[in-house]
Amino acid sequence: MVDIARISGVSLTTVGRVVRKNGYVSGEKRELVEKAIRDTGYIPNRVAQGLKSRKTNLIGHLTIFNSNMLYERISKAVNSAAHEVGYQVLTYTVELKDGNWENILDELIARRVDGIIITSHPYLDERVLRKVTGRNIPLVMVERTREGDHTDRIVIADYRGAFEAVRHIADRGHRRIAYVGREADHPVERMRLRGYRDALKEAGRPIDSSLISLWDTYGVEEGRRAAEELLNRDVPPTAVFMASDLFVCGFLQVCYEKRIIVPDDISLVGYDDTLSMMLSPPITSVGLELENLGREAVSLLLSRRDDWDRESREIINETYLADRGSVRSWKEV
Amino acid sequence: MVDIARISGVSLTTVGRVVRKNGYVSGEKRELVEKAIRDTGYIPNRVAQGLKSRKTNLIGHLTIFNSNMLYERISKAVNSAAHEVGYQVLTYTVELKDGNWENILDELIARRVDGIIITSHPYLDERVLRKVTGRNIPLVMVERTREGDHTDRIVIADYRGAFEAVRHIADRGHRRIAYVGREADHPVERMRLRGYRDALKEAGRPIDSSLISLWDTYGVEEGRRAAEELLNRDVPPTAVFMASDLFVCGFLQVCYEKRIIVPDDISLVGYDDTLSMMLSPPITSVGLELENLGREAVSLLLSRRDDWDRESREIINETYLADRGSVRSWKEV
DNA sequence: TGATAGTATGGCAACGTTGCCATATGGGCA
DNA sequence: TGCCCATATGGCAACGTTGCCATACTATCA
Numbered sequence: 001m002v003d004i005a006r007i008s009g010v011s012l013t014t015v016g017r018v019v020r021k022n023g024y025v026s027g028e029k030r031e032l033v034e035k036a037i038r039d040t041g042y043i044p045n046r047v048a049q050g051l052k053s054r055k056t057n058l059i060g061h062l063t064i065f066n067s068n069m070l071y072e073r074i075s076k077a078v079n080s081a082a083h084e085v086g087y088q089v090l091t092y093t094v095e096l097k098d099g100n101w102e103n104i105l106d107e108l109i110a111r112r113v114d115g116i117i118i119t120s121h122p123y124l125d126e127r128v129l130r131k132v133t134g135r136n137i138p139l140v141m142v143e144r145t146r147e148g149d150h151t152d153r154i155v156i157a158d159y160r161g162a163f164e165a166v167r168h169i170a171d172r173g174h175r176r177i178a179y180v181g182r183e184a185d186h187p188v189e190r191m192r193l194r195g196y197r198d199a200l201k202e203a204g205r206p207i208d209s210s211l212i213s214l215w216d217t218y219g220v221e222e223g224r225r226a227a228e229e230l231l232n233r234d235v236p237p238t239a240v241f242m243a244s245d246l247f248v249c250g251f252l253q254v255c256y257e258k259r260i261i262v263p264d265d266i267s268l269v270g271y272d273d274t275l276s277m278m279l280s281p282p283i284t285s286v287g288l289e290l291e292n293l294g295r296e297a298v299s300l301l302l303s304r305r306d307d308w309d310r311e312s313r314e315i316i317n318e319t320y321l322a323d324r325g326s327v328r329s330w331k332e333v
Numbered sequence: 334m335v336d337i338a339r340i341s342g343v344s345l346t347t348v349g350r351v352v353r354k355n356g357y358v359s360g361e362k363r364e365l366v367e368k369a370i371r372d373t374g375y376i377p378n379r380v381a382q383g384l385k386s387r388k389t390n391l392i393g394h395l396t397i398f399n400s401n402m403l404y405e406r407i408s409k410a411v412n413s414a415a416h417e418v419g420y421q422v423l424t425y426t427v428e429l430k431d432g433n434w435e436n437i438l439d440e441l442i443a444r445r446v447d448g449i450i451i452t453s454h455p456y457l458d459e460r461v462l463r464k465v466t467g468r469n470i471p472l473v474m475v476e477r478t479r480e481g482d483h484t485d486r487i488v489i490a491d492y493r494g495a496f497e498a499v500r501h502i503a504d505r506g507h508r509r510i511a512y513v514g515r516e517a518d519h520p521v522e523r524m525r526l527r528g529y530r531d532a533l534k535e536a537g538r539p540i541d542s543s544l545i546s547l548w549d550t551y552g553v554e555e556g557r558r559a560a561e562e563l564l565n566r567d568v569p570p571t572a573v574f575m576a577s578d579l580f581v582c583g584f585l586q587v588c589y590e591k592r593i594i595v596p597d598d599i600s601l602v603g604y605d606d607t608l609s610m611m612l613s614p615p616i617t618s619v620g621l622e623l624e625n626l627g628r629e630a631v632s633l634l635l636s637r638r639d640d641w642d643r644e645s646r647e648i649i650n651e652t653y654l655a656d657r658g659s660v661r662s663w664k665e666v
Numbered sequence: 667t668g669a670t671a672g673t674a675t676g677g678c679a680a681c682g683t684t685g686c687c688a689t690a691t692g693g694g695c696a
Numbered sequence: 697t698g699c700c701c702a703t704a705t706g707g708c709a710a711c712g713t714t715g716c717c718a719t720a721c722t723a724t725c726a
Contacts, residue, residue, distance in 0.1 A: 001682065011706045016684065024704050041464070046443045047389060048682035050380045051711050065409070072405040076398070076426055083425075088440070090421055093409055107421070110379045131374070220611055249611040256613035275611060278553055278582040280589035334712065344676045349714065357674045381712035384681050 001042070008036040019044050050112065059301060060108035061091045062101060063119040068218065068246045070272050070288075074119050074142065077294030085298060087114070094121070102128050109135060115301035120144045122186065138304035140297050144188060145314075152300040153314045154293060158188055161286040161319035162195025165269045166241050168284070168321055170203035173330040174239040174267060178211040180226040180251070181243035182218055192243045192271070211237055218243070223250025231258065231266075238330050239267035245275040248283050263328035273322050282324040293317045334375070341369040352377050383445065392634060393441035394424045395434060396452040401551065401579045403605050403621075407452050407475065410627030418631060420447070427454070435461050442468060448634035453477045455519065471637035473630050477521060478647075485633040486647045487626060491521055494619040494652035495528025498602045499574050501617070501654055503536035506663040507572040507600065511544040513559040513584070514576035515551055525576045525604070544570055551576070556583025564591065564599075571663050572600035578608040581616050596661035606655050615657040626650045 005015045010029050017023040018033040025033075036042070050056040059082050063071045075091055082089045090113065092104045101121065105128065108116055115138040118124070124146045132139045133150040145153040169177050177200065184190045193212070200207050213229060215222040223246060230237055231254065242248050248270040255262060262268055262281055270276040273287030296315050304310070338348045343362050350356040351366040358366075369375070383389040392415050396404045408424055415422045423446060425437045434454065438461065441449055448471040451457070457479040465472045466483040478486040502510050510533065517523045526545070533540050546562060548555040556579060563570055564587065575581050581603040588595060595601055595614055603609045606620030629648045637643070 012682095013684085013706055013708095014704090017705090020684080024702085026704060029705085043439055043442050045384075045445060045682055047380060047383045047445050048711090049684075051378075051384050051713085052682080052684040054711075056380060069402050069405065072402065072409075076405075079424070079426060088423055088425075088444070091412065091424060092416075092421075093412060106376055109376050111421070112378060112380050246611075249613070252613040253615065275608070278579075278608060279611075280582070280585040280613065282586065345712095346676055346678095346714085347674090350675090353714080357672085359674060362675085378712055381681090382714075384683085385712080385714040387681075387714095 001044070003040060004033060004036045004042055007040070008032040020049075054112070056112050056114055057087050058111060058113045059087050059089045059298065060105075060111070060113040060116040061089050061119065062104055062108070062116065062121060063091065063093055064096050064121055065093045066218070067220075068244060068272060069274050071119060073274065073290055074293065077290040078117060078119075078297055079294070080291070081294035081298040084295075085302065087298065096122075102131075105132060109137065113137065114305060115140070117142060117297050117301065136308060138301045138308075140300045140304075142293065142297055144186060147312070150304065150308065150312065152304060152312055154296055154300070154317050155314060156188070156288060156317050157319050158191035159195040159198075161271070161321075162192040162241070162243070163199045164195075164319070164321050165271070165284075165286050166196050166199035167203065168323070169239045169241060169267060169269060169327050170199060170205055172239075172267070172327050173332070174327075175205055175330075175332055176208070176211065176235065176237040176239070177205065178213065178230050178237035178240040179243070180213045180215070180223065180230075180240060180247045183214050183216060189243070196241060215247075218246045220246050220250040220253075223247035223252075224254050225250070227251040227254035231255075231260065237266070239269070239327060241269045241271075243271045245270040245272045245283070245285060248285075249275060249279065252279055252283075263326050267327040267330070269327060273320075276322070276324065281326060283326045284324045285322050286319050287322050289318055289320065334377070336373060337366060337369045337375055340373070341365040353382075387445070389445050389447055390420050391444060391446045392420050392422045392631065393438075393444070393446040393449040394422050394452065395437055395441070395449065395454060396424065396426055397429055397454055398426045399551070400553075401577060401605060401607050403607050404452060406607065406623055407626065410623040411450060411452075411630055412627070413624070414627035414631040417628075418635065420631065429455075435464075438465060442470065446470065447638060448473070450475060450630050450634065469641060471634045471641075473633045473637075475626065475630055477519060480645070483637065483641065483645065485637060485645055487629055487633070487650050488647060489521070489621060489650050490652050491524035492528040492531075494604070494654075495525040495574070495576070496532045497528075497652075497654050498604070498617075498619050499529050499532035500536065501656070502572045502574060502600060502602060502660050503532060503538055505572075505600070505660050506665070507660075508538055508663075508665055509541070509544065509568065509570040509572070510538065511546065511563050511570035511573040512576070513546045513548070513556065513563075513573060513580045516547050516549060522576070529574060548580075551579045553579050553583040553586075556580035556585075557587050558583070560584040560587035564588075564593065570599070572602070572660060574602045574604075576604045578603040578605045578616070578618060581618075582608060582612065585612055585616075596659050600660040600663070602660060606653075609655070609657065614659060616659040617657045618655050620653050620655050622651055622653065 005012045015033055017025050079089050094101050117140045120143040122144050129148045140152045142154045179196045182189045184193050213226045268283050270283045270285035273285040276283040276285035338345045348366055350358050412422050427434050450473045453476040455477050462481045472484045475487045512529045515522045517526050546559045601616050603616045603618035606618040609616040609618035
């Protein structure tokens with residue numbers, strides 16, 4: 001920058017104004033400076049900028065890893081949204097089991113990120129949360145959230161997503177509709193299950209708890225086992241709603257082995273809409289508006305920075321039902 | 334840091350030495366300083382560190398987007414490898430079509446990253462490449478590479494991967510083995526196709542070019558169309574090797590519709606091993622040693638930084654064949 | 667005994683920007 | 697005419713560290 005100033009014969013300050021496009025600069029000098037920048041191939045040093053201006057244009061993103069790629073997609077959505085407004089994202093993917101995520105937060109704080117997004121992390125205690133907000137770093141939590149001062153949240157409309165999926169099934173005449181999900185130890189899971197129950201209730205279907213199959217974790221193997229369990233019943237369900245596309249993968253594999261055809265013999269609906277379009281047959285699934293989610297997360301972050309003391313907000317991220325015809329009409333005999 | 338020095342009654346320099354764990358500090362003073370750090374919750378400022386030490390501990394990663402999630406996985410591998418050695422990764426995912434990736438490189442340079450990894454980006458011209466290496470920034474290219482001074486490369490053993498997959502099929506007696514791939518406009522695609530041809534040759538199988546189905550891009554839809562094309566032949570192939578799991582997804586969907594059973598009626602092998610384990614039935618696929626890949630990429634980067642003038646290296650990333658039984662033994666009648 | 671090496675500590679400038687203040691000029695307006 | 701405001705430019709300190717140099721003490725060895 002010193003070189004640029006020397007070459008173009010203006011002061012450091014003026015060069016700075018051209019680089020960061022603020023303040024008054026006459027067209028003439030601007031030309032001169034821009035020419036010098038082009039000629040030398042000068043690229044400003046964001047590290048120094050960050051130090052002096054106390055603004056790094058970096059967003060930290062802490063997320064868990066999961067083989068259905070949902071979080072990778074969220075990550076991508078956050079990235080895109082951030083890039084759109086001139087921010088970059090430092091992403092940390094944590095295995096659920098290893099608990100060193102507090103160190104990761106320290107690392108992000110050390111980098112002086114302008115904000116932190118935490119996606120779906122269940123281990124959140126008040127103390128650590130305050131470590132972030134106590135330093136005036138905006139914090140947004142996505143999917144699995146926790147309330148806190150100065151903490152905004154994005155929650156998925158899981159209840160409605162599940163409800164509509166099950167209504168979609170019930171509308172087509174099914175009565176024995178099974179549910180495959182994860183142990184309801186968290187609002188996310190509870191909401192999905194409740195959506196399922198309420199939709200059944202609304203449709204006047206009986207709730208048969210033996211048709212509810214819960215597992216420790218979302219996974220292909222769990223889907224297989226759920227299928228074995230449900231399909232071997234004396235009276236198997238005619239439709240199954242699964243709270244993750246991963247379950248669907250496993251379920252379909254068992255169907256394939258048993259030559260059970262979807263949707264002729266059984267109807268299926270998945271959740272997340274990450275894999276369902278790739279399966280055979282393609283499966284109807286509840287999807288998340290990920291682009292919105294990313295944009296909302298970033299915009300919550302930035303608006304918090306502009307107005308630290310505004311009250312906490314909770315944004316609902318809507319779902320959609322991607323109908324791929326994996327639910328057939330069913331007439332009870 | 335000034336506070337820490339004041340509280341613990343030592344000089345700034347000594348605090349610095351404790352923070353970055355280098356230089357001589359007596360146990361006694363170290364204790365004092367560490368206590369002060371704990372008490373105040375001090376977290377060092379990596380921005381300032383980066384400015385002064387000219388080392389940001391950041392790695393830039395530029396990668397393309399692709400719906401089969403291969404690049405997300407590579408991204409994750411690079412992340413993990415970087416974290417292991419105390420680096421963070423700034424990831425940019427670019428849509429293939431938009432050409433503003435040069436700006437992204439500028440952005441990474443502006444951040445003064447300690448190195449840049451470019452995964453699978455086809456648009457690489459010498460000038461832009463020199464923009465990076467000309468600034469003494471280590472550059473590693475993965476999968477789709479290009480030679481350049483001070484540029485290291487990681488190439489996938491595509492030839493061997495394809496070769497072994499096809500041999501796996503031929504070993505089981507198949508004679509009419511089709512190939513579904515992408516137009517061979519790049520070494521990656523050429524190598525896979527050549528592996529296919531050579532394996533057929535070695536096994537004494539005829540090469541029937543009408544069994545080679547090439548497409549503009551990897552995709553589910555393309556897989557469907559390939560299936561329509563190949564399965565409607567008078568004499569369809571008994572086995573198909575596809576250069577991407579995405580093709581497999583589409584292919585399987587068509588099989589499902591036509592009630593063609595895998596592997597009874599037709600044998601399939603995929604590539605990338607990203608989705609194949611989730612399909613029904615699970616499909617044998619050629620996989621990449623991603624953890625190695627990530628580690629190699631990072632280690633190439635760091636070693637280049639330590640010895641800028643060493644000659645360029647090319648590392649071969651080996652593949653494996655994940656056998657999931659989607660190839661049956663076949664006896665020609 | 668003096669030289670040398672290892673250990674321990676502090677002072678100070680510098681990294682490359684930006685924020686703030688000072689200053690100057692010209693035009694519009696009461 | 698005098699005042700204010702928008703425009704234009706530059707000087708200088710500061711952001712929070714680290715690198716380098718200077719200094720001092722102790723132990724070891726020829």
